[in-house]
Amino acid sequence: MNKHFLTLVIVVLLLGASSALAQDMATGIVFHDENQNGQVDSSEQRLAEVPVSNGQEVVLTDKQGRYELPADDDTIIFVIQPDGYKLPVDDKHRPQFYYIHKPEGTPDLDYSGVSPTGPLPDSVNFGLIKGEQTDNFEMLVFGDPQPYNMQEVNYFNRDIVDELVGGDGYEFGITLGDIVGNNLDLFEPYSKSVARIGLPWFNVYGNHDMNFDVESDSLADETFEATFGPPTYAFNKGNVHFIILDDVIYPRKDGEAGYIGGLTDKQLIFIENDLKHVSSDHLIVLAFHIPLSVPRWRGLEEYFRVEDRQKLFNLLSDYSHTLSLSAHTHVQQLHFLDEKQGWRGKKPHLHYNVGTTGGDWWSGEPGEDGIPPTIMRDGTPNGYASIQFEGNDFTLNYKVAGADKEKKMNIWGPDVVPKREWFNADLYVNYFLGSDSTIVEYRVQGKNKWRQMKKVELGDPYITSLRDKWDKSEDLINGKRPNNAVASSHLWKTRIPKNLPEGEHTITIRVTDMFGRQFFDEFSYRVEDR
Structure with a gap:
């Protein structure tokens, strides 16, 4: 082969590799969207020192409300809601705090994902709405609705949502994964049901919310992202900092089939960078799907990768006030994690494995209303939790679906x-x-x-x-x-x-x-x- 031609080939290959690794820079403004039109108007305040992330790096906006972050071809840019502000929501009350950058869109999968987004806009802006600043508030928590068909969506709608319409007394809600039961077409009817509550509603990614026809974990959440946005993100309310995590690893990399609980290096870097902007006296609430600790009746089965749990605990070591939430098991259990599980705090870390809205997978003989009793295997009736926050302290509550609130x-x-x-x-x-x-x-x-x-x-x-x-x-x-x-x-x-x-x-x-x-x-x- 001619030496000059070989040199040209090497140069072209190096340029191609460099191009493949190159990142765009996402820039934009975070502002007070006073008239809620989604546009940065000249009279509207630019907000300084608001965190913005690409899922790994976290930067603060400058005095003009501007930020800059690297973005590759599979990036979601999102703002981390500061206390005193609210996020805009769509017609189904899903918070709109992110921009998805996937120029080529999602690969061809059984369930559709993100459509091609094309080049990055010149400015990716985030408008925030002024809200009440309070240290005392209450939130709703749903575990595993997990409907496998429209009949079970109807059960959820009538058994859970009906009694919450109006959302009186609550600031927002979170569903802790397994939003549906493998049929991702049910994301929309689920969202339509939850929207009736009338609250901003955050969603966690679960193992039954996945695209199963993928070869890498980074693609397993494509339909979730298209519907709900980033599976890992954070926001603030009062003296509480919430971190929402996708803790489902699929496919596994250890030769075993299926999924396992765990966190990626990118997520751990995000948590580390995120916490740099959170006061150590704040309460840190983590919400994910698969619990950190194995339910006692499951024996020694590996549930969550121990090394990932330890890395997470290390990142939380400066925080005296912590709480984590999960679902997945279809039982209800309070885990107190201490030095035996690698927790380094002065007092044990409380992990609340929340009982599910779908109970025992909508099982049992339907009653006069046509809804199954679906009581869980540990004797917990299906229902939902709520958490009352006062400063950096909290109180847990559990409400049985369809029963008087005094039923405990x-x-x-x-x-x-x-x-x-x-x-x-x-x-x-x-x-x-x-x-x-x-x-x-x-x-x-x-x-x-x-x-x-x-x-x-x-x-x-x-x-x-x-x-x-x-x-x-x-x-x-x-x-x-x-x-x-x-x-x-x-x-x-x-x-x-x-x-x-x-x-x-x-x-x-x-x-x-x-x-x-x-x-x-x-x-x-x-x-x-x-």
Whole structure:
């Protein structure tokens, strides 16, 4: 080969490689969109020191509200909402705080993704709306709606959304992934349903929200991005800094099939850069789908990559106030993570694995309203959580769908017991938001002394009884058979008192939770002499 020609080939190849690696620079302005027209008007204030990110780097706007960030051909630029401002929303109340830059769009997949965006605009601007500045507010949290068809979207719409229409008292909501059940065409009807609540609604990416027909993790969220925006981002409200994370790794790189919980290097760099602009006395709330810790009944199965969890904990080591949220398991559990799991804080890190709106995958025999009871395997009825924030402190709540807001527990025991005979029946209390720090006591009516119940990790017998109905029936039962009971992390029991006079007796249950709140309920049964 001619030497001059070879040199020319090498130069062309190097230029091509350089071009492939080259990045554009995204520039723009963050401003107070006073008239909410989405345009930077000359009279509108440019906002300084507002964080903007490309999913890895985080920069602050200058005095003119301007920022500059590198952007390759698969980048989402987004503003990190500062306290005192709100984000604009679309017609389905999905926050609009990002710009997707994919010049060629999404590759051909079973579910459509992002259309080609073409070259970067000269200016990628973000308009913010002035909002109330308050340290006290409440948010809604949904775990796994996970409808597999329109009938289950209808269940979700009627069982969960109907009672929340208007969003009174809440600032915004978050769904913690598994928005749908593999059918990504249901993103839109789900969004239409949630929009009825009337709140800004953030969404987390889950393992049933993926594009499965991909060869790299970076492409698995294409339809999610086209619908909801970046799967990793952050925002502020009061003294709380929220970090939303895609923690689903698919396909895995360790030779195993399927997915696993974890974080990418890019995400960890983003968290590190993001936290540089967050005061150490703020509460950090992380929201993702797959929990950091394995549910106790799952044994030693690897759920979340331990090395990634440790890197995340290291980044949070300067923060005394933290909380993380997940869903995925279709049970409800409070995990207190300490040095055994690599947490370095003075007090354990609370990880709240939230019960799901879809419960036990919309299973059970439908009631008169046509909706299945869908009670979860640990005895938690389907419903939703809310979190009340006061400064950098918080209180957790769980609301059972379709029930009075005072319903906090289920009680299970016999209807009748023999007086003084050998009869080892137990009374069980399932306090849905319980943990090792919860105290459950009982008192027989007419007695003064409260007696403490014993915390156990067993299957809730009420759940077992519901499942037995399906197995012992001689006829097919309408609806899907529920899953078997698993060991509940919020179950207490005691021997039911039987050395009492004949007749009806009432036992009062008193629950004192980790926040010092007390809740009461009652159980009645009958004592008979043979």
